Amino acid sequence: MAVPKRRTSKSKRDMRRAHSKLTVPRLVPCPQCHELKPTHRVCLNCGYYKEREALKVNQ
Ligand SMILES: [Zn+2]
Incomplete structure (x- = not known):
């Protein structure tokens, strides 16, 4: 298996x-x-997305 020859520098x-x-x-x-x-x-507050109701929210 391939093994790294050098430790990776901090940089x-x-x-x-x-x-x-x-x-x-x-x-x-x-x-x-x-x-x-x-x-x-x-929006989880009013259920709106893109100017229409996308989700029913209990008011
Ligand atoms: Zn809203």
Whole structure:
């Protein structure tokens, strides 16, 4: 089996890890009820997505 000849340097290791970072959840106000909701998700407060009701919400 192939085995690495050299230990990965701190620089190369950190360069690899530069792409693995936590992202802040993007929250935007719902155009329907102005409650904060994640982008590209049905609003859990009013059940609206793209100007129509996509989900029944118990009010
Ligand atoms: Zn809403």
